[in-house]
Amino acid sequence: MILRDIINHLESIAPPHLQEFYDNSGLIFGNLDQSIGGALISLDCTEAVVDEAIELGYNLIISHHPIVFSGIKQFDPSNYVHRVVVKAIKNDIAIYAIHTNLDNVLDHGVNQKIAEKIGLIDCEILKPKTPENKTIGSGILGSLSEPMAPKKFLAHIKQAMLLATIKHTALINKKISMVAVCGGSGSFLLADAISARADIFITSDYKYHEFFDANGKIIIADIGHYESEYFTIELLFKLLKEKFPKFAARCTKVVTNPINYY
Numbered sequence: 001m002i003l004r005d006i007i008n009h010l011e012s013i014a015p016p017h018l019q020e021f022y023d024n025s026g027l028i029f030g031n032l033d034q035s036i037g038g039a040l041i042s043l044d045c046t047e048a049v050v051d052e053a054i055e056l057g058y059n060l061i062i063s064h065h066p067i068v069f070s071g072i073k074q075f076d077p078s079n080y081v082h083r084v085v086v087k088a089i090k091n092d093i094a095i096y097a098i099h100t101n102l103d104n105v106l107d108h109g110v111n112q113k114i115a116e117k118i119g120l121i122d123c124e125i126l127k128p129k130t131p132e133n134k135t136i137g138s139g140i141l142g143s144l145s146e147p148m149a150p151k152k153f154l155a156h157i158k159q160a161m162l163l164a165t166i167k168h169t170a171l172i173n174k175k176i177s178m179v180a181v182c183g184g185s186g187s188f189l190l191a192d193a194i195s196a197r198a199d200i201f202i203t204s205d206y207k208y209h210e211f212f213d214a215n216g217k218i219i220i221a222d223i224g225h226y227e228s229e230y231f232t233i234e235l236l237f238k239l240l241k242e243k244f245p246k247f248a249a250r251c252t253k254v255v256t257n258p259i260n261y262y
């Protein structure tokens, strides 16, 4: 497999121009013409993930989050980002990130995968980038075929998304039917979730004061950043395997979540 073919396929689903201005999706290290023996897929490109790729003899890491966001002037071994990049370069392992461009597409995007896990139907983008194209934008809105009591629904997502815990606002005494979802940090979409009449907003990275914004109008459920995007690994794996069935691709076995629960 040539790296260019792998990237072209992924970018036919999530074009790079759909990434947010602050993002650094794309090829971070590597040569488009290089031959790829195997790809390791992860949410984060950590040193342990690079070690795993070395052990497997793979020379490509595809991660959701870019390891490099801004310019690096000196490579400092005490900095974990720098260590990861240096190790990858020394071992000739290409690093590719597919981040907010994969967040911003409806079809085969991060949020559609979450919606699929939860069992949402009739999904659409929660906040489209433009009124003309409702398949590009932030978050997803979908409904449950069978409305569920809030507690039952929390138990359901806990099981479906493999969650250790859910931080949530006061439960509203009404069955959950409309569900808004945003993988990763989604608090900027709360007003859209409320105006779309969602009963619950599932996302992560909520701050204490932001929880008050639920204001009795919606339930905010913070399921954790890593947990919310965990199935993106499976999504990328399937996208590669469907197109290139014989290509060696694997999902990382490393739990890259920096947060532990006690």
Ligand SMILES: [Zn+2]
Pocket (backbone or CB within 6 Å): 065, 183, 184, 185, 225, 229
């Ligand atoms: Zn994320």
